Amino acid sequence: QVQLEESGGGSAQAGGSLRLSCVASGYIYRTFAMGWFRQVPGQEREGIAFTDFNGGSIHYADSVKGRFTLSQGNAKNSLILQMDSLLPEDTAMYYCAGCDIGVCSVIPDVNYWGHGTQVTVSS
Numbered sequence: 001q002v003q004l005e006e007s008g009g010g011s012a013q014a015g016g017s018l019r020l021s022c023v024a025s026g027y028i029y030r031t032f033a034m035g036w037f038r039q040v041p042g043q044e045r046e047g048i049a050f051t052d053f054n055g056g057s058i059h060y061a062d063s064v065k066g067r068f069t070l071s072q073g074n075a076k077n078s079l080i081l082q083m084d085s086l087l088p089e090d091t092a093m094y095y096c097a098g099c100d101i102g103v104c105s106v107i108p109d110v111n112y113w114g115h116g117t118q119v120t121v122s123s
Contacts, residue, residue, distance in 0.1 A: 002026040002112045004034075004096045008081075009117035017084045018119060022096035024077040024112075034079045035104030036070070038092035038119075045095065049081055050104045059105065064090075086121045094119050 008020040024034060035050025048061045049070040058070050069082040079096065096114035097104045104110055 002028055002032070002098050004098055004112055004114035006094070006096045006114040006117045009094060009119045011120045011122065012086050014086060014088055014121055014123050016086050016121070017082070018086065019083065020081040020094055020096075020117060020119075021073060022079045022081075022114060023073070023075055024098055028077055029100045031101045032077065033099045033102060033104050034077070035097045035099070035110075036079070036081050037095045037097055037107075037110075038090075039095065039116075040092045045107060047097075047105045047107075050097075051079070052103050053101075057103070059103070083119070086119075088121050088123045090119060091121050092119060093117070 031053045033053045037045045039045040048064045051058045067085040071080045073080045093116045095116045097110045098112035100111050
């Protein structure tokens, strides 16, 4: 079993920045991959940034491309999401996701979820 611990988030004004972190612990496969999803109440959870197991390939949803940056943290099996040029429509609950294999880009591939951290962007 893998545990995902998120930190960061909070409130910012439009145009500002926030940073999310996620650290995975537990029994982690060599092919373990991580990503970030977000969900607005009443809408489906969407994948916004994800990487393959060695961080060699990073992908972004069109809604965040050019504004958000995904990188590996200093700790092993950790992931950082730097969010710049925030927009009010970025307001959502953000979830860290872990996948035993493949790329954590769609919900059916996700094996583990963090508890979520709220991001609120005011105009």
